[in-house]
Amino acid sequence: MRLNEVAHNLFIIEEGKQSFPATKSKYPPYYGERKYGNLREWIPYRSKFAAMVMNGYMPQIMNDWKVLYLGAASGTTLSHFSDIFDDGMIYAVEYSAKPFSKLLKLAMERKNIIPILRDASKPLEYSGIVEKVDFIYQDVAHREQIKIFTMNSNIFLKTNGCGLIMVKARSIDSTAEPQDIFNDVIGDFSSNFKILKTGNLEPFHRDHIFIHLVKG
Amino acid sequence: MKKWKVWFGEIDEEIEASDNLVSSFYAAINDEPIPFSIVERGVQIFGSEEEYYRNLRKTAVVAGEKLVEEELKREDRYAVMLLKSLDQVDESINLLNEKLRDIVEIKESKVTDILREKIDELRELRNEIEKEIELVISKVCPNLSEMLGGVISAGLLEKAGSLERLAMLPASTIQILGAERSLFRAKARMKKGKVARPPKHGIIFQHKYVRTLPKTKRGKMARFLAAKIAIASKIDYFSGELNPELSDSIKHRFEELLR
Ligand SMILES: C[S@@+](CC[C@H](N)C(=O)[O-])C[C@H]1O[C@@H](n2cnc3c(N)ncnc32)[C@H](O)[C@@H]1O
Numbered sequence: 111m112r113l114n115e116v117a118h119n120l121f122i123i124e125e126g127k128q129s130f131p132a133t134k135s136k137y138p139p140y141y142g143e144r145k146y147g148n149l150r151e152w153i154p155y156r157s158k159f160a161a162m163v164m165n166g167y168m169p170q171i172m173n174d175w176k177v178l179y180l181g182a183a184s185g186t187t188l189s190h191f192s193d194i195f196d197d198g199m200i201y202a203v204e205y206s207a208k209p210f211s212k213l214l215k216l217a218m219e220r221k222n223i224i225p226i227l228r229d230a231s232k233p234l235e236y237s238g239i240v241e242k243v244d245f246i247y248q249d250v251a252h253r254e255q256i257k258i259f260t261m262n263s264n265i266f267l268k269t270n271g272c273g274l275i276m277v278k279a280r281s282i283d284s285t286a287e288p289q290d291i292f293n294d295v296i297g298d299f300s301s302n303f304k305i306l307k308t309g310n311l312e313p314f315h316r317d318h319i320f321i322h323l324v325k326g
Numbered sequence: 327m328k329k330w331k332v333w334f335g336e337i338d339e340e341i342e343a344s345d346n347l348v349s350s351f352y353a354a355i356n357d358e359p360i361p362f363s364i365v366e367r368g369v370q371i372f373g374s375e376e377e378y379y380r381n382l383r384k385t386a387v388v389a390g391e392k393l394v395e396e397e398l399k400r401e402d403r404y405a406v407m408l409l410k411s412l413d414q415v416d417e418s419i420n421l422l423n424e425k426l427r428d429i430v431e432i433k434e435s436k437v438t439d440i441l442r443e444k445i446d447e448l449r450e451l452r453n454e455i456e457k458e459i460e461l462v463i464s465k466v467c468p469n470l471s472e473m474l475g476g477v478i479s480a481g482l483l484e485k486a487g488s489l490e491r492l493a494m495l496p497a498s499t500i501q502i503l504g505a506e507r508s509l510f511r512a513k514a515r516m517k518k519g520k521v522a523r524p525p526k527h528g529i530i531f532q533h534k535y536v537r538t539l540p541k542t543k544r545g546k547m548a549r550f551l552a553a554k555i556a557i558a559s560k561i562d563y564f565s566g567e568l569n570p571e572l573s574d575s576i577k578h579r580f581e582e583l584l585r
Pocket of ligand 1: 156157158180181182183184185186187188203204205206209228229230231249250251252
C-alpha cells in the first residue's frame with residue numbers, strides 16, 4: 111500500500127493496480143466505506159468530489175477555510191470535507207428533511223459542521239447564520255443550478271473566494287444533448303467568474319461535469 | 327435604523343441578544359445581505375470565537391432536530407389530506423356529470439353550458455391536486471413514489487395512517503390494505519353459510535402491473551409487489567434515499583409474468 115498526499119488529510123492510496131482516495135480521520139465509517147487504520151476510503155461512485163480527484167484534478171484548498179456547502183444531502187461528501195477542513199467551518203445547507211436528519215447525526219459527532227435545513231435558492235433566509243466564506247461547494251441537481259450558485263456567491267463568497275459546482279445535465283434539461291448544456295453553463299459562468307478548470311466525472315457519474323472557478 | 331436579524335439576536339446600533347437561540351436560529355432572515363461580520367458581533371456576545379462556534383453548532387443541531395420532526399410529520403399528513411380531497415373532487419365530477427347528462431337529454435340551455443364549464447374547471451383542479459400529491463410524495467417517500475406513483479403511495483399512507491406505521495406493516499397486510507371492506511363482506515357472507523372468496527389485493531390492485539395481468543397471475547404479482555413495498559417503505563422511513571433497483575425489480579417480475 112502506497113500513500114500519496116494530495117491535500118491536507120487527503121491521500122491517494124495505491125494498492126497493487128488499484129488506487130482510490132481516502133481522508134485521514136479519527137471518526138468511524140459513516141456510509142459503508144472501508145477504514146484502513148486512520149484513513150477513510152472515499153468512494154468515487156458515492157461522491158462527485160472523489161470522482162474528480164480520481165480523474166486527476168485537485169483544487170487548491172486550505173484546511174482552515176470557511177465553506178458553504180449547498181445540497182449536502184445525508185452528508186456522504188460532507189463527512190470527508192469535515193476531515194479535510196479540520197481547522198475550518200462548514201455551513202451545510204439541505205432542503206429535504208429526510209436526508210438532513212441523517213446529516214444532523216454527523217454534525218453532532220463532528221466539531222466543524224453547521225447544519226441548515228433551508229432552500230438554497232433563498233439564501234437570504236439563512237443570511238443571519240452564514241458568514242463570508244472562502245469556498246462554495248454546490249451539488250444540488252436542480253434546474254436553477256446557475257442562479258442558485260450566483261445568488262449565494264453574491265451574498266456569501268469573499269472576493270478571490272473559490273467555487274466548485276457539480277453540474278448534472280439532466281436536471282437542467284432532460285432532452286438536450288449534455289455537451290450543449292455544459293457549453294451553455296460554462297458560458298454563463300464565465301461572464302461573472304474566472305473559470306479555473308472544468309472536466310467530466312466519467313465513469314463514476316454519467317453526464318456530470320465539475321466547474322472550478324474564482325470570484326474576481 | 328435598520329434592524330438586522332442574526333441567529334443570536336437582533337442588531338442595529340447595539341446588539342440585542344436573543345433569549346432563545348433555538349427559536350431565533352431559523353428566524354435569522356433578512357431582505358438584503360448583512361453588511362458587517364456576523365462573527366465579529368457574535369464574539370462580543372459569546373466572548374471568543376471558540377465559544378461563538380460552539381454555541382452556533384449546538385443551536386443549529388437542536389433547532390434542526392426540531393424543524394425536521396415538524397416537517398416530516400407535516401408532509402405525510404399533507405399528502406394524505408390532498409388525497410382525500412382528490413377523492414372528493416372525483417366524486418363531485420362524476421355526480422355532476424351524471425346530472426348534466428340527465429338534463430341535456432331533455433334540453434340544452436345556458437345553464438347546461440355553465441355546468442359543463444364548471445365540470446371542466448373541476449377536472450383542472452383535480453389535475454393540480456394530483457400534481458401536488460406527486461411532488462410531496464416524491465419528497466416524503468421517494469422509493470414508493472418511484473414504484474407506485476404518488477396517488478397509490480398516498481393511498482397506502484392513508485390506509486396505514488402514516489409512513490411510520492406503513493414501514494412497520496408486514497407484506498401480507500400491505501397486500502390487502504384498502505380491501506378491508508371486502509374482507510369484511512366476505513366474512514359476513516361466510517357466516518351466513520354462503521360461498522365467498524377473501525380478497526387477494528387492496529389498493530395495490532390499482533397498479534398497472536397488477537391490473538393489466540391475466541386474472542390468474544394477479545395474485546402472484548400482488549404478493550411480489552407487497553413484499554417490495556414493505557422494503558421500500560422501510561427505506562423511505564429510515565433513510566429516504568432512492569434505490570432504483572427496487573422499481574426495476576418490479577418491472578422485471580411483471581415482464582416475467584406476462585410471458
Ligand atoms: C445529488 S444530491 C447531493 C449529494 C451530496 N452532495 C453528496 O455528495 O453527499 C442533491 C441534493 O440537493 C438537494 N437540493 C436540491 N435542490 C435544493 C435546494 N434548492 N436547496 C437545498 N438543497 C437542494 C436535494 O435534496 C439532494 O439531497
